[in-house]
Amino acid sequence: MSLLIALTLFVLAVFLGLELITKVPATLHTPLMSGSNAVSGITLIGAMVSAGADHSMLATWLGFVAVVLATINVVGGFLVTGRMLAMFTSRKSHRGPPDSEAKS
Amino acid sequence: MSRLDVVDAAYLVAAVLFVLGLKALARPRTASRGNLLGASAMFVAVMATLLDRAIVDVWVLLFGLVVGAAIGVALALRVRMTAMPQLVALFNGFGGGASVLVALASFVELVDLGQVDSRSSVSAVLTALIGAVTLTGSVVAFAKLQEVSGLRGFPGLATVRAVAAIVAVVAAVMVVARPEDVGWLWALVAAGAVLGVLGTLAIGGADMPVVIALLNSCSGVAASTAGFVLDNPLLIIAGSLVGASGLILTQIMCRSMNRSLVNVVFGSLSAGGAPDADDVYGDRVTATSAEEVAMLLEVAERVVIVPGYGLAVAQAQHAVRDLMRTLGNQGTEVTFGIHPVAGRMPGHMNVLLAEAEIDYEFLLDMDQVNPTFPQTDVTIVIGANDVVNPSARTDPDSPIAGMPILDVDGSRTVVVIKRSLSPGFAGIPNPLFANDGTLLLFGDGKDAVLDIVAALLAG
Numbered sequence: 001m002s003l004l005i006a007l008t009l010f011v012l013a014v015f016l017g018l019e020l021i022t023k024v025p026a027t028l029h030t031p032l033m034s035g036s037n038a039v040s041g042i043t044l045i046g047a048m049v050s051a052g053a054d055h056s057m058l059a060t061w062l063g064f065v066a067v068v069l070a071t072i073n074v075v076g077g078f079l080v081t082g083r084m085l086a087m088f089t090s091r092k093s094h095r096g097p098p099d100s101e102a103k104s
Numbered sequence: 105m106s107r108l109d110v111v112d113a114a115y116l117v118a119a120v121l122f123v124l125g126l127k128a129l130a131r132p133r134t135a136s137r138g139n140l141l142g143a144s145a146m147f148v149a150v151m152a153t154l155l156d157r158a159i160v161d162v163w164v165l166l167f168g169l170v171v172g173a174a175i176g177v178a179l180a181l182r183v184r185m186t187a188m189p190q191l192v193a194l195f196n197g198f199g200g201g202a203s204v205l206v207a208l209a210s211f212v213e214l215v216d217l218g219q220v221d222s223r224s225s226v227s228a229v230l231t232a233l234i235g236a237v238t239l240t241g242s243v244v245a246f247a248k249l250q251e252v253s254g255l256r257g258f259p260g261l262a263t264v265r266a267v268a269a270i271v272a273v274v275a276a277v278m279v280v281a282r283p284e285d286v287g288w289l290w291a292l293v294a295a296g297a298v299l300g301v302l303g304t305l306a307i308g309g310a311d312m313p314v315v316i317a318l319l320n321s322c323s324g325v326a327a328s329t330a331g332f333v334l335d336n337p338l339l340i341i342a343g344s345l346v347g348a349s350g351l352i353l354t355q356i357m358c359r360s361m362n363r364s365l366v367n368v369v370f371g372s373l374s375a376g377g378a379p380d381a382d383d384v385y386g387d388r389v390t391a392t393s394a395e396e397v398a399m400l401l402e403v404a405e406r407v408v409i410v411p412g413y414g415l416a417v418a419q420a421q422h423a424v425r426d427l428m429r430t431l432g433n434q435g436t437e438v439t440f441g442i443h444p445v446a447g448r449m450p451g452h453m454n455v456l457l458a459e460a461e462i463d464y465e466f467l468l469d470m471d472q473v474n475p476t477f478p479q480t481d482v483t484i485v486i487g488a489n490d491v492v493n494p495s496a497r498t499d500p501d502s503p504i505a506g507m508p509i510l511d512v513d514g515s516r517t518v519v520v521i522k523r524s525l526s527p528g529f530a531g532i533p534n535p536l537f538a539n540d541g542t543l544l545l546f547g548d549g550k551d552a553v554l555d556i557v558a559a560l561l562a563g
Contacts, residue, residue, distance in 0.1 A: 013343075049210075077176075
């Protein structure tokens with residue numbers, strides 16, 4: 001991937017992220033944060049390549065610790081977000097939550 | 105299709121799922137689905153990476169994944185909802201730490217292979233710095249939220265911070281100029297770690313929501329820059345999505361305090377211009393009792409409860425639910441007015457009240473609840489102070505001037521449940537407490553609410 005293509009991906013993804021998240025009701029601030037935090041654990045796949053590449057002992061060890069940390073971030077993050085959202089939605093869900101609550 | 109094409113195609117699928125997941129996560133109706141979409145995206149990405157031809161030793165990997173997953177599951181399932189801010193901060197730090205290690209590992213490898221160019225060294229520099237700040241900043245935030253004592257700024261902090269910043273800049277330049285001396289990258293990580301600690305140490309409790317949101321954004325940016333080191337498009341895309349969403353949340357928090365991000369991170373609230381507490385309160389503060397409050401509530405038609413961080417400290421959310429049900433049974437309309445920065449993380453009060461099984465239909469944002477105060481008979485403020493301080497509106501010299509507040513003083517009677525008249529985080533007295541329509545119920549939040557419930561049931 002050339003640097004320019006990588007930068008293009010970066011800039012477009014930032015704009016996409018800003019457009020996606022402009023309106024969030026306060027109720028979802030914490031779940032959004034912990035859910036997106038779990039997504040940032042995507043660094044896990046980088047860690048997997050480093051840990052499994054069998055290049056040098058140092059890189060393998062650094063990669064291994066990174067795999068453990070990133071997996072805690074990913075698994076714990078999605079689970080805890082799920083727990084929170086279950087609290088929000090378990091009651092009166094038949095009525096449907098008011099989407100109009102959204103504010104910028 | 106070769107095996108590498110399969111991996112790249114899977115990354116594309118994962119990227120699309122991440123986008124759909126984040127979009128869904130920002131809407132109440134679809135939030136749970138969004139979380140599942142995000143988790144599936146991660147699963148696809150991990151499975152595809154296992155196919156990567158660069159991976160030789162799968163067993164080490166699987167071992168790491170199992171250990172990490174076990175720890176993650178244990179932490180996520182055992183945490184109490186009141187401890188949620190700490191856990192989110194901790195997970196965030198782990199993500200940042202992982203990005204640092206990934207950058208270090210792949211940079212060391214590139215140096216050994218003699219394949220370092222300015223692009224990989226610049227991205228390694230950014231990842232090391234941002235990731236290290238995220239790691240230690242989040243750990244300090246975790247400790248502060250856990251109420252570990254002694255974590256505050258010290259006199260020479262600004263100087264030490266400046267020295268660490270200079271070391272970071274020198275190390276960053278050296279990494280790019282002489283990448284073969286890997287020691288400079290480690291030095292940069294160390295300097296970043298110091299900066300993360302110092303940056304968070306001096307942050308006051310009320311600024312915590314801003315800092316947590318900012319660190320969340322940083323962990324995304326670190327993952328994204330790690331993607332530049334590894335030449336991995338999925339890391340770049342997912343990381344910048346998170347960076348952007350964290351930035352939006354940070355902005356919402358800053359706007360709710362009428363402060364700039366720079367001011368939160370580098371400045372501190374000046375107490376200058378604040379009137380003396382004795383002048384404000386004098387002998388005009390009216391204390392009340394649980395029985396008196398119960399009598400007021402018996403005849404009230406509309407009640408608004410305004411929670412603050414004190415509610416979390418007193419663990420009063422279940423008592424508040426009891427109060428709400430008792431009042432509901434006698435036909436009183438009860439809603440909650442929630443300030444965006446109430447508590448220690450974005451949305452803290454919402455999570456806490458949801459844990460007590462209070463339906464979020466009754467939780468109103470600041471913009472929704474403010475117009476209703478003039479029709480409100482009794483407003484009960486529990487453990488909140490600065491977010492209901494009318495000085496923000498009336499006194500242009502006040503440190504919190506211009507901060508959007510809940511206009512509780514518009515309601516007929518305000519009952520403030522508080523331990524004492526001590527000031528809130530901003531360190532300024534609150535003229536609301538001396539108003540004619542304000543009654544103070546001194547005591548622990550939980551006990552006071554339970555006393556009111558008991559008095560209501562007895563009456």
